[in-house]
Amino acid sequence: MVMRSWPAPTVVALPDHGGPLSVHDTVTGSRRTITPGATARMYVCGITPYDAAHLGHAFTYLTFDLVNRVWRDAGHTVDYVQNITDIDDPLLERAAATGQDWQELAAREIQVFREDMAALRILPPRAFLGVVESMDLIADFVARLRAQGVTYEVDGDIYFSAADAPGFGSLSQLDRTAMLELFAERGGDPGRAGKKDQLDWLLWRAERPGEPAWDTPLGRGRPGWHVECSAISVHELGMGFDLNGGGDDLIFPHHEMGAAEACCATGSRPQARHYLHVAMVGLDGEKMSKSRGNLVFVSQLRKAGTDPMAIRLALLAHHYRTAWEWTDADLRTAEQRLERWRAAAAVENAPDARPLLARVRSALADDLDTATALAAVDEWADAALSGSGDDPDAPALMRTTVDTLLGVALDR
């Protein structure tokens, strides 16, 4: 199956250009301005499609959508790549537990995800690649690592030797105890007998009876988790691309191990010039996650008739670096805001919207400060609704500003 991306929303160009984006970089722990070339290259970790997209996923993809929009507004072309973990243990476990075919389960949830992303007006990636369709390039990448001498086998499975990765740990900056804990929690196998080091991780899993497997030069089997993202990103974007990201649950082990793989396979570094991670969205004091089951799904809200633009606005009210909890009040506030913005956009004469455009641009360029951007639009809307202003072009510019930069369409 070849993955199609989802339909792109229209992005109307604004007058002039916005400035460069500065964000909090995970590796340095500090604010840095990203300086892409004419084409900005971004990789974001995609879903494991055993369940529909929840609001935590939506928050992560919205964050990178803002990056995409800010870069385009600054005059860059954006080359965006996203994977889909369409074969992995959690998918097989869910399929087995619910008596479904794993491929049908994945195909169905990927389709729901596409529809959710399109409804939220998230700009689609140029390449939206599943692991299954990328099997050859992933196997080839593992073979490159093997040729570098950084792998070894345990009962036919291929492992990466952490000790052979120069600078391992520099991305997450964690000590060994913390690494081992997270590795065990997030899909790793520190206790497997026969490994040289507990932190060594699986690159290739030889076929097991009853499990799907693919014929490759490595033998029949399937890839471990991290290598899908390093292989796909190297193949599609090369090394030293501008931004690699996902939720902050991926800093370790996923992005640390993926970066080690990419650097060892290519003999070059860095994998990415910047790493950006989004704080977790929770519900009832716990990270919203498929395994915990405390989820609010985008598709559920849509089915219940919630305006996707209100969902988008509810997410935009939060900053990507601060963990937060979803409540129904978030949605009610967003619905009211949306109504107010729509009413304000429909007045005939309003205050000049050029200062509003400048404020939204500078707020977003400043570490994606969405709260400040929303407050600027609120202020303009209050003024417009109070009857001040005599600029007949202002409502249209306000609508384009909100649409192009924040992704919120105000037409009904």
Ligand code: 5CA
């Ligand atoms: N397929 C892997 C990445 S290769 C994966 O982590 N899939 S996922 O479906 O679990 O998550 C998809 C994306 O949403 C990842 O970037 C993940 O970091 C992010 N994410 C997961 N849960 C949350 C949450 N509660 N809040 C914010 N982002 C989240």
Ligand code: ZN
């Ligand atoms: Zn990934």
